[in-house]
Amino acid sequence: MQATQSTESDGKARYGLDPYEDWIAREGLPVAEGLALDLFKVETADWPRIGAKGAITKFRGAGDFCSMFVVEIPAGGSTIPQHHLYEEIYFVLDGRGSTQFESADGKKRAFEWGRGSFFGIPLNATYRHFNASGSQRALLATTTTLPLMIKVIHNEEFIFNTPFWFGDRTGKDEYYQGVGDLHLIRAGQNIWETNFVPNLLEIDLPEWEDRGKGSGNINFSLADGIMHAHISEIAPATYKKAHRHDSGAHVMTLSGGGYSLLWDDGETEFQRVDWTFGTVFPPADMQWHQHFVTTNEPSRYVATAFGGIRYPTLDRRRQLVIGKPGEKQMLSKSVKEGGTQLEYEDQDPRIHALWLEEMRKAGITPRLELPVRK
Numbered sequence: 470m471q472a473t474q475s476t477e478s479d480g481k482a483r484y485g486l487d488p489y490e491d492w493i494a495r496e497g498l499p500v501a502e503g504l505a506l507d508l509f510k511v512e513t514a515d516w517p518r519i520g521a522k523g524a525i526t527k528f529r530g531a532g533d534f535c536s537m538f539v540v541e542i543p544a545g546g547s548t549i550p551q552h553h554l555y556e557e558i559y560f561v562l563d564g565r566g567s568t569q570f571e572s573a574d575g576k577k578r579a580f581e582w583g584r585g586s587f588f589g590i591p592l593n594a595t596y597r598h599f600n601a602s603g604s605q606r607a608l609l610a611t612t613t614t615l616p617l618m619i620k621v622i623h624n625e626e627f628i629f630n631t632p633f634w635f636g637d638r639t640g641k642d643e644y645y646q647g648v649g650d651l652h653l654i655r656a657g658q659n660i661w662e663t664n665f666v667p668n669l670l671e672i673d674l675p676e677w678e679d680r681g682k683g684s685g686n687i688n689f690s691l692a693d694g695i696m697h698a699h700i701s702e703i704a705p706a707t708y709k710k711a712h713r714h715d716s717g718a719h720v721m722t723l724s725g726g727g728y729s730l731l732w733d734d735g736e737t738e739f740q741r742v743d744w745t746f747g748t749v750f751p752p753a754d755m756q757w758h759q760h761f762v763t764t765n766e767p768s769r770y771v772a773t774a775f776g777g778i779r780y781p782t783l784d785r786r787r788q789l790v791i792g793k794p795g796e797k798q799m800l801s802k803s804v805k806e807g808g809t810q811l812e813y814e815d816q817d818p819r820i821h822a823l824w825l826e827e828m829r830k831a832g833i834t835p836r837l838e839l840p841v842r843k
């Protein structure tokens with residue numbers, strides 16, 4: 470039998486494909502790109518798939534597995550029911566409304582959200598968002614695993630139209646009411662398991678002093694998903710230690726004022742992001758980053774990424790967020806001990822000098838003294 474051959478010149482060879490990029494092109498939404506984005510300023514457009522408005526973000530630091538979308542629900546509007554074979558974690562930037570879920574057995578669950586709410590969509594659950602206001606838009610950001618799933622499956626119909634119900638992902642009824650289970654493992658690894666957090670600005674945070682005095686931190690396991698999510702707090706008029714990890718951590722500022730520095734190994738200059746509520750900036754793969762507070766209020770940020778403490782999924786994530794048995798996670802250990810954190814005494818002297826100068830300009834008394842270099 471004669472084989473059908475494709476040759477270099479016939480134009481039929483299919484290679485170097487990117488089904489996620491193809492999907493973005495088909496959706497026809499605005500794409501916002503940058504080192505950092507202020508989500509309040511991202512342009513949205515009608516998104517027929519969801520019956521509301523939306524935009525897609527692209528960051529160098531987003532990595533291969535996750536992406537963030539902006540969802541805008543006009544006053545009095547709602548999204549049309551959706552379900553899909555990728556995970557989503559929502560944060561409410563503005564407005565108030567509700568999200569309703571319907572299980573395959575017909576059971577309905579719902580919660581009401583407002584600015585600061587945070588929730589996970591159980592895998593392939595049917596859900597719908599409602600804006601409760603007749604005069605104000607609702608603005609949400611959602612981090613998703615769509616890039617991974619559509620690249621692996623490369624079949625849009627299967628991603629968005631598979632009826633299988635993952636009953637094991639639904640979670641307890643209380644998880645839809647703002648109630649959760651706190652699993653205390655160790656500082657930096659504690660988990661709040663739920664599906665819905667009414668307000669990230671009000672949740673209590675256990676201490677995580679490894680990353681800087683007065684730091685607090687909690688990880689979330691939302692809808693038993695594999696995505697990572699955590700919230701951290703930086704004490705007023707201080708800053709955290711520099712650290713680095715894999716890409717994909719969509720860091721979003723929730724409160725306070727300040728800036729972050731980012732730099733790659735070997736770079737002599739820092740990239741700087743000045744942030745406020747709604748600023749997002751995922752550091753790139755193994756790019757150093759450090760967060761500085763220049764106000765007298767604590768600052769909180771939330772990060773959503775691929776591979777959490779419950780399901781690290783990748784061995785590299787396991788090393789970073791879990792570590793070896795009996796040892797701290799790499800994220801909490803100094804580079805001198807094989808970790809990925811830079812102690813204050815080991816940082817570039819320009820870093821502290823810049824912060825002191827920013828504090829002087831802001832008229833704020835610094836509350837962090839550097840230990841003497843050993």
Ligand SMILES: [Fe+2]
Pocket residue numbers: 712713714718752758
């Ligand atoms: Fe980080």
